[in-house]
Amino acid sequence: MxxxxxxxxxxxxxxRLTGQSIGFVPTMGALHAGHVSLIERARRENEIxxxxxxxxxxxxxxxxxxxxxxxxxxxxxxxxxxxxxxHVIFPNERQMYPDGYRYRVSENELSKILCGAHRLxxxxxxxxxxxxxxxxxxxxxxYFGEKDFQQLELVRGMVKSFFLPVEIVSCAIVxxxxxxxxxxxxxxxxxxxxxxxxxxxxILTQAANADEARRALTEDGFDVDYVExxxxxxxTRRFGAVRMGPVRLIDNCEVQx
Ligand code: PAF
Numbered sequence: 001m002x003x004x005x006x007x008x009x010x011x012x013x014x015x016r017l018t019g020q021s022i023g024f025v026p027t028m029g030a031l032h033a034g035h036v037s038l039i040e041r042a043r044r045e046n047e048i049x050x051x052x053x054x055x056x057x058x059x060x061x062x063x064x065x066x067x068x069x070x071x072x073x074x075x076x077x078x079x080x081x082x083x084x085x086x087h088v089i090f091p092n093e094r095q096m097y098p099d100g101y102r103y104r105v106s107e108n109e110l111s112k113i114l115c116g117a118h119r120l121x122x123x124x125x126x127x128x129x130x131x132x133x134x135x136x137x138x139x140x141x142x143y144f145g146e147k148d149f150q151q152l153e154l155v156r157g158m159v160k161s162f163f164l165p166v167e168i169v170s171c172a173i174v175x176x177x178x179x180x181x182x183x184x185x186x187x188x189x190x191x192x193x194x195x196x197x198x199x200x201x202x203i204l205t206q207a208a209n210a211d212e213a214r215r216a217l218t219e220d221g222f223d224v225d226y227v228e229x230x231x232x233x234x235x236t237r238r239f240g241a242v243r244m245g246p247v248r249l250i251d252n253c254e255v256q257x
Contacts, residue, residue: 001080001085001088002087003090005091006091011136013087014136021048021141022046022047022049022050022140023043023045023049023050024137024166025039025042025050025052025085026051026052026054026133027051027052028055028069028184029053029055029071029072030070030071030072030076031076031079031080031184032182032184032186033174033182034145034147035079036083038144039080039083039085040083040084041169041171042141042143042169043083045141046141049085049086050086050087051088052088052133052137053073053089053090054089054091054133055069055071056129057093057125058097058104058125058129059121059122059123059125059126059129061119061121062119065246065248068246069184089136096129096132101128104125105127105131105158107127107157107158110153111150111154114228114241116150118225118241123150127154131158134159141169142155142167142168143169143171144168145171146252147181147183148250149239149252152168153232155168175201176198179201180197180198180200183249185248188246188247190245193245193247196220196244199220200217200242200249200251201253203216203217203220204238204252205253205255210227210229210238213227213240214227217240217242223243223244224240224241224242225243226239226240226241229257236254236256237252237254238252238253238255240252
């Protein structure tokens, strides 16, 4: 596995990788089994697997959340190696934002609801960094998890709108044994909150409608940001976000309407 802490090193390598399929997994580090499933799928479907680790400051609306975001580079690299990555790119902020974020991508509909309504500017930051990363990695396929379903749909839309030559591959949510969706933020839950957290998924999937889910979550002690049912093509998904102390959890599932 080759490490690239500088973009020039990766771009030099990329110029030589012609004619081989490249699977790309963009991450903010603090890797867990959900990321490993993306890497393993990329491994199965491509000749070369590239992982990026960059905690993107522009997608955080809360400086406290950015400061608390887990940074575990050594164990991330170990996990990347074991899961079969060929290259890991981990640039710093100066390299990723030579323009100081003067240039950015924004979307005006889907990015304004759900998480976008609660985390101002979040999706501008996500789309901008994903566009940069796709130009940097120049992959055949890029892998995104369905836990961040809104992000996935926005990335798909951006790729289509800007004619980017990459296939976006969506991967099912990976859950803990008790149903909690895997997230880098789970490690920041207190012991008590971690035991309570699986109720989020249970209530979200079992409630008859979004209003009932919101009410049941609140009664169960969650601080609810939102629960909404939204149609995506032929299916309807229920999206939820809750806060447990300083930690914000999101999840989603398909529902019958
Ligand atoms: O899903 C994430 O980890 C991030 O939003 C991403 C796609 C790596 C962009 O920073």
